[in-house]
Amino acid sequence: MLRGAAAAALVAALGSGLAGQRAADPADLVVLDAKILTVDDGFRVAQAVAVRDGRFVAVGSTAEVRARIGATTRVIDGGGRTVIPGLIDSHVHALGVAAAEAVQPFHNLQSIGELQDWIRAAAKRAPPDTWIWTPRVYPPRLRERRFPTRQELDAAAPHHPVAVDGLYALSLNTLALHAAGVTRASADPPGGAIAKDARGEPTGLLRNVGAMLARFRPSTSPVPRLDMLERVHEQYVQTGITSVIERDATVEGYRAYEALQRAGRLQVRATVTLRIPHPEDAVQTEGFVTGLPLRFGSGDDWLKVGPLKIFVDGGILLGTAFMREPYGPGAHDLYAIDDPAYRGALTLTPEQIRSAIAIGHSHGWQMVAHVTGDAGVDAVLDAFAAAQAQSPSPDRRDTLIHAYFVHADSAARAARLGVLVDTQPAWYYKDADALAAGLGRERLAHFIGLRTLRQAGVTVAINTDHMFGLDRDEALNPFNPFLTMYAATTRRTQSGAIVSGDEAVSREEALRMMTSAAARFSFDEKTRGSIEVGKLADFVVLDADILTCPPERLRAIRPEMTVIGGRVAYEHAPRR
Numbered sequence: 001m002l003r004g005a006a007a008a009a010l011v012a013a014l015g016s017g018l019a020g021q022r023a024a025d026p027a028d029l030v031v032l033d034a035k036i037l038t039v040d041d042g043f044r045v046a047q048a049v050a051v052r053d054g055r056f057v058a059v060g061s062t063a064e065v066r067a068r069i070g071a072t073t074r075v076i077d078g079g080g081r082t083v084i085p086g087l088i089d090s091h092v093h094a095l096g097v098a099a100a101e102a103v104q105p106f107h108n109l110q111s112i113g114e115l116q117d118w119i120r121a122a123a124k125r126a127p128p129d130t131w132i133w134t135p136r137v138y139p140p141r142l143r144e145r146r147f148p149t150r151q152e153l154d155a156a157a158p159h160h161p162v163a164v165d166g167l168y169a170l171s172l173n174t175l176a177l178h179a180a181g182v183t184r185a186s187a188d189p190p191g192g193a194i195a196k197d198a199r200g201e202p203t204g205l206l207r208n209v210g211a212m213l214a215r216f217r218p219s220t221s222p223v224p225r226l227d228m229l230e231r232v233h234e235q236y237v238q239t240g241i242t243s244v245i246e247r248d249a250t251v252e253g254y255r256a257y258e259a260l261q262r263a264g265r266l267q268v269r270a271t272v273t274l275r276i277p278h279p280e281d282a283v284q285t286e287g288f289v290t291g292l293p294l295r296f297g298s299g300d301d302w303l304k305v306g307p308l309k310i311f312v313d314g315g316i317l318l319g320t321a322f323m324r325e326p327y328g329p330g331a332h333d334l335y336a337i338d339d340p341a342y343r344g345a346l347t348l349t350p351e352q353i354r355s356a357i358a359i360g361h362s363h364g365w366q367m368v369a370h371v372t373g374d375a376g377v378d379a380v381l382d383a384f385a386a387a388q389a390q391s392p393s394p395d396r397r398d399t400l401i402h403a404y405f406v407h408a409d410s411a412a413r414a415a416r417l418g419v420l421v422d423t424q425p426a427w428y429y430k431d432a433d434a435l436a437a438g439l440g441r442e443r444l445a446h447f448i449g450l451r452t453l454r455q456a457g458v459t460v461a462i463n464t465d466h467m468f469g470l471d472r473d474e475a476l477n478p479f480n481p482f483l484t485m486y487a488a489t490t491r492r493t494q495s496g497a498i499v500s501g502d503e504a505v506s507r508e509e510a511l512r513m514m515t516s517a518a519a520r521f522s523f524d525e526k527t528r529g530s531i532e533v534g535k536l537a538d539f540v541v542l543d544a545d546i547l548t549c550p551p552e553r554l555r556a557i558r559p560e561m562t563v564i565g566g567r568v569a570y571e572h573a574p575r576r
């Protein structure tokens with residue numbers, strides 16, 4: 001009795017109400033003798049937790065939680081290990097990963113030689129004249145830090161059209177240029193570019209011409225195979241991720257999640273972002289939003305309808321981010337861009353951005369915008385401000401996605417507007433070396449500037465933007481959350497260099513950005529993101545102490561156990 005009362009008192013000190021009333025009920029599961037980082041407001045550390053009906057019912061000392069053990073309670077001896085809240089990856093493309101893996105497993109090609117070898121092997125299998133599309137590559141991530149030339153691609157596959165897929169930019173061989181009808185006479189399509197050499201011949205490099213080549217792409221089913229989607233989710237669970245935000249889905253994509261859930265096979269909690277298909281057209285956008293069979297925020301603790309998304313510029317890895325300052329002379333090597341005034345471009349006009357956001361707001365939706373360049377961020381903040389003024393609401397949580405080139409002024413403005421930032425420190429790890437060489441260190445000073453954002457008071461989530469592949473470290477982009485936190489806290493790149501160290505944040509802060517802060521992006525901060533009584537029992541037992549291990553150990557941390565809603569979803573080795 002005394003022990004129970006003491007436990008209730010301690011629990012009351014750490015959490016609230018619920019647990020005290022139910023002290024007599026035995027727990028389904030307890031973890032004892034651990035170092036539990038609650039990531040609550042005070043970042044308190046506890047020793048033990050008890051779970052019942054999928055939620056935490058006690059968070060306190062081992063002695064007190066022991067009182068919750070009944071005949072059927074599963075008791076996990078923490079052995080001093082560190083426990084953190086279930087990680088939230090607030091930006092993944094699991095639907096895309098699943099669709100792509102079903103067609104062609106992803107390979108992380110790291111040089112032009114590896115790319116050529118891959119193309120040669122594909123050409124052996126493919127009948128002549130059929131298109132070969134390579135796995136996604138980003139030039140700054142190739143050893144040569146550039147796209148392959150048309151001639152290099154011709155050498156690897158003289159009898160097949162070849163396209164090197166760099167998302168917003170493509171590199172084509174000669175046959176592919178012919179097949180696509182690109183000649184020296186071709187004019188740049190609206191918003192796109194056909195690179196030409198000094199003699200006016202197309203070099204094979206195309207930027208933002210997606211629609212021109214769409215018909216040559218291998219068709220992927222709009223509805224991914226459920227077993228493949230489930231497999232992607234299983235990889236997440238094994239890395240300690242318990243919730244995701246799917247960042248670019250159609251209604252069919254949402255339905256795939258529903259089907260998994262109905263079949264009892266949804267492995268992670270998911271919030272699904274829906275993409276507005278034609279944000280450039282206000283009439284179509286209004287029709288799309290009003291015709292949606294889904295309502296913002298509807299769903300449950302496992303599956304929810306998230307925000308609406310628009311794309312406003314391209315990417316810095318491809319030289320299509322819309323920047324305040326010209327890319328400069330280094331852009332020639334990195335992106336084959338020669339215009340000294342080139343700053344990238346918006347893919348929507350400022351008026352189109354404002355209109356799409358306003359339409360979403362008027363129907364009650366949270367709005368998120370893909371925008372990488374600093375001038376793009378300015379345009380989106382203008383649009384958020386205008387749309388918020390037109391249709392005020394105290395808690396929209398409009399979100400900038402990527403926003404890589406941070407400035408104190410734009411950070412302050414985002415904070416004032418209550419705008420959140422969803423960003424990817426692993427891109428700093430992967431790309432800051434190449435980008436510093438191409439764009440200058442000065443411009444990289446606040447690249448993915450977490451510290452500047454936090455100092456301004458912006459709510460920041462760090463995440464991975466996982467797009468291809470099933471290996472946590474070799475995927476594009478790596479979805480190892482501990483690599484993300486390593487990059488955020490050490491500001492080290494893949495080469496071990498520190499390009500701009502002032503933007504490092506503490507390990508506590510990085511962990512918050514993948515848990516309690518990340519929960520705010522989907523309006524879930526009351527139910528997840530920290531280990532507190534009453535919240536969903538999502539947590540991860542780690543094989544190292546994330547707060548005190550050596551910096552280089554951080555990115556190699558592996559979960560020993562992942563628990564979602566009180567159920568052990570992953571276990572590295574059988575435990576007592």
Ligand SMILES: [Zn+2]
Nearest residue numbers: 091093247465
């Ligand atoms: Zn993305």
